[in-house]
Amino acid sequence: MSFFTSLSGMKNSQTDLAVISHNIANAETTGFKKSNTAFADIIATGGSTDPRLTPGIGSSVQSITQDFALGSLVQTGRGLDVAISGDGFLATSSPTTGELTFTRNGALEVLANGSLVDTSGDIVQGFPVDANGVPTSAVPASIVIPTTNGAGAGLSNVSINQQGVVSASFSDGTSQPISQVALASFPATGGLRSIGQTKWEATANSGIAQYGNPGEGSFGAIRNGTLERSNVDLAEEMVGLLTAQRNFQANARALDTATAISQVVLNLQS
Structure with missing residues (x-):
């Protein structure tokens, strides 16, 4: 399960990077309106699940919304x-x-x-x-x-x-x-x-x-x-770009850790 949880996080970070990159690419496009990405968590639950034992199994893209604020x-x-x-x-x-x-x-x-x-x-x-x-x-x-x-x-x-x-x-x-x-x-x-x-x-x-x-x-x-002009704020987008990159790296590291744990279990079984 941890593999798919980390994978969903990596995919979402990749989507965030794509949206931010699109904003930056259009920073000088006349009349352009930037977009923002929102995410939602995914919970493994059901009607008989004990809420005290409900695990999270990742995240998903909830929406990509456009910001129609006035540009300069x-x-x-x-x-x-x-x-x-x-x-x-x-x-x-x-x-x-x-x-x-x-x-x-x-x-x-x-x-x-x-x-x-x-x-x-x-x-x-x-x-x-x-x-x-x-x-x-x-x-x-x-x-x-x-x-x-x-x-x-x-x-x-x-x-x-x-x-x-x-x-x-x-x-x-x-x-x-x-x-x-x-x-x-x-x-x-x-x-x-x-x-x-x-x-x-x-x-x-x-x-x-x-x-x-x-x-x-x-x-x-x-x-x-x-x-x-475009309503893209390059300073804000660069901060978002760094955040998305760190999120991707953190999820990749979690995936590496899950892989290492699985390898240890496999070695014990052998």
Whole structure:
């Protein structure tokens, strides 16, 4: 039994090391959220077991949870970089499948067809607005900026203000609001499934997305010309890395001791 107990401890330490290594590897990834590993003990017990004689038989991974704490906000000066100061996610739609995903990485750009996309090429979702930039619908749609205005002047610049309103400027000096960036929140953020590229998708555990305007209610404010850095604290991760390594070594030593005891027993029998 001691072999399997130590082995479970080694496997768990290896999982902890993998999670910490992943955090460290993404310390400079924009919008990344670190993960934490939780463990639970395993007890050999049953309905008729004397609780005074119940042995422990190891541990297991209870959960790997994501920490959605805000990362530091860094000024970039780029007009299409946005960060969310507070809760919420940018909603993006795949141009091929229409599948919705959610991200905190606000490094946006405009494609030749006018689509406002994130770094993965997914189209950012927003609310349609009137001529004053006031939302006219609570249902988000893909943000597509016209490449020419009514007078035929070509698109010259796109900007996003502190309220998340996307405005287009044209070569004849005119400008017009196009959309307001829609933010999404969830009843249980911890239930989101990470799918890589600093993106998440909704699950039954997270609940469906609820959309709102930046800076209203529980939704965070938009910070333009800014990006959110990873929330990984390298000093904290290095301490965790050393702890996980020592745990692995301690379990390996316990396994060596169990092996030595077994060898002694075998030698006595022979």
